[in-house]
Amino acid sequence: MLQRLYIHNFRCLENFQLPIQGMSSALLIGKNGAGKSTIASALEVLQSIGRGINRVGQLVQSKDFASGRSDVPIRFEIEVLIEKKLYKYVLALELPEKFKELRVFEEQLIIAGDPIYSRKEAQVTVYNNSQNREAQFLVDWHLVALPVIQTDPIHIFKTWLARMIILAPIPSLMTGESNDDTLEPKRDASNFGEWFSGLLSRYPGAYTQVDQYLREVMPDIKDFLNELIGKDFKSMIVRFEENNANLSVNFKDLSDGEKCFFLCAVLLAANKSYGPLFCFWDEPDNYLSLSEVGLFITSLRRSFKNSGQILMTSHDEEAIRKFSNENTFVLDRKSHLEPTLIRLLSDMSVQGDLVDALISGDIEL
16 A cells, blocks of 8 residues: 655655555645646656666656756655555666656665665665665666566566556547557556456456446446457457347447446456556546436445555535545645645535635635
């Protein structure tokens, strides 16, 4: 589980800390532009490193410095509890004067209090704590070291980063078609077909879990097929049945909300099949009708209660009411020239109904 996320000098996030230790689910609320999606972007930087992208220029750009302040490094810190061991990873990126591309200033991985490796600029030191030895080598300043160091503890952490699920789906891009398999969905869910295919090919029992959820939200669904059309090309077909009548629909022709039901079903099945997973879903209530939001949010929270962790954002009244003050964070930003502030709702004094206070703009940090 994610215990702590610290971000400094990245877009609107300066000296920003998100402590969600012990929370299986949490909600971020705040006005547009407050920084909710920027948190997802910071997590996506770390996710990309876990997935093997180590060229700094592919992770961040000079425009990502807060207020253009490139004289201070961008800094990411993440603490994750995996199998009762605390993993802490630190990455700081700088842009020296006259440089066109950022480079690594500092990097470090600590597991259960023991340093695994540390880095200062190009110099990397790898520690063997059991034998009290260390090895040193140089890495190009423009490359992150984590993807290139191969040890079992580092592999466990990289896998956790790679399998973080960060979602802000665009249903029109979700066609249900696939040429390959993956367990690493994209933020916009455009490779949903590959994710669905990868899940079923590795964990066939996940079909039952997906089917069970879909029947709760679409009672007339009969089944769904992932048909092989060409040599390596698959396309999803969804079949409905009622009163002895049948209807087959290509997945790409489903409504936006129905595609989100499938996305939710696959997420829940993935968490059970190869989790526990961490998921950040930016506005999961998008594309849903008012009567569907409550069940959707409740299903997500319930699924992650005993395994994994989910962090959501929302502007929807029904979604907000599904969370308590103890796991709702309020983000505020006075103007585009000010950094994002964050505070737990339970630590704030809110007069009257929370939703009414949000509508009237009476909540400020």
